[in-house]
Amino acid sequence: MITVRPAKQSDAAAWLQLRHALWPEGSETDHREAIDRFFGGDAREPLAVLLAEDGTGCSIGLAELSIRADAEGCHSDRVAYLEGWFVVPKARGHGVGRALVAAAEEWGRSQGCCEFASDSQRDNEVSAAAHRALGFIEVGLIRCFRKDL
Numbered sequence: 001m002i003t004v005r006p007a008k009q010s011d012a013a014a015w016l017q018l019r020h021a022l023w024p025e026g027s028e029t030d031h032r033e034a035i036d037r038f039f040g041g042d043a044r045e046p047l048a049v050l051l052a053e054d055g056t057g058c059s060i061g062l063a064e065l066s067i068r069a070d071a072e073g074c075h076s077d078r079v080a081y082l083e084g085w086f087v088v089p090k091a092r093g094h095g096v097g098r099a100l101v102a103a104a105e106e107w108g109r110s111q112g113c114c115e116f117a118s119d120s121q122r123d124n125e126v127s128a129a130a131h132r133a134l135g136f137i138e139v140g141l142i143r144c145f146r147k148d149l
């Protein structure tokens, strides 16, 4: 039995744990600050956070969402965007990710969006397969660069 619902202030600790597992390169302080900004109403990204719970009320997955004015392969200027998508390893392969994406799509429609987009690292084959299984179409591969100024 999986429930997907918007994150509340009391979920901060559970969200932090999931966020840190998805993006371990970020420090706990960075994640905590992002969470505080969200609950303080100051965040443009994420704009919405959905948590999946198992039958015991334990948080087992998350979807962080935003609306982007510009997204690769999209034609509209308000694209619902899956910024973060994570399910704890022991719960994978049982429809939790699918339930999160279904709820995320519902959120996007409620925001007036007619497109939903996402991205993943080029070597993340599981993510690519899961995106395709959920109806996403691959629209491009991007190389990212940086230099100090």
Ligand SMILES: CC(C)(COP(=O)(O)OP(=O)(O)OC[C@H]1O[C@@H](n2cnc3c(N)ncnc32)[C@H](O)[C@@H]1OP(=O)(O)O)[C@@H](O)C(=O)NCCC(=O)NCCS
Residues within 6 Å of the ligand: 022, 085, 086, 087, 088, 091, 092, 093, 094, 095, 096, 097, 098, 099, 119, 120, 121, 124, 126, 127, 129, 130, 131, 133, 134
């Ligand atoms: C990607 C992720 C969120 C999927 O969550 P999940 O709960 O396992 O997904 P589901 O069980 O709902 O599966 C959704 C679809 O993806 C497919 N899928 C899931 N895992 C897969 C795998 N290992 N190989 C191939 N396809 C897979 C399933 O076939 C399913 O389609 P179906 O319902 O038609 O069978 C999860 O694997 C994860 O957290 N990975 C690590 C973080 C990550 O890579 N996030 C995405 C970054 S953009």
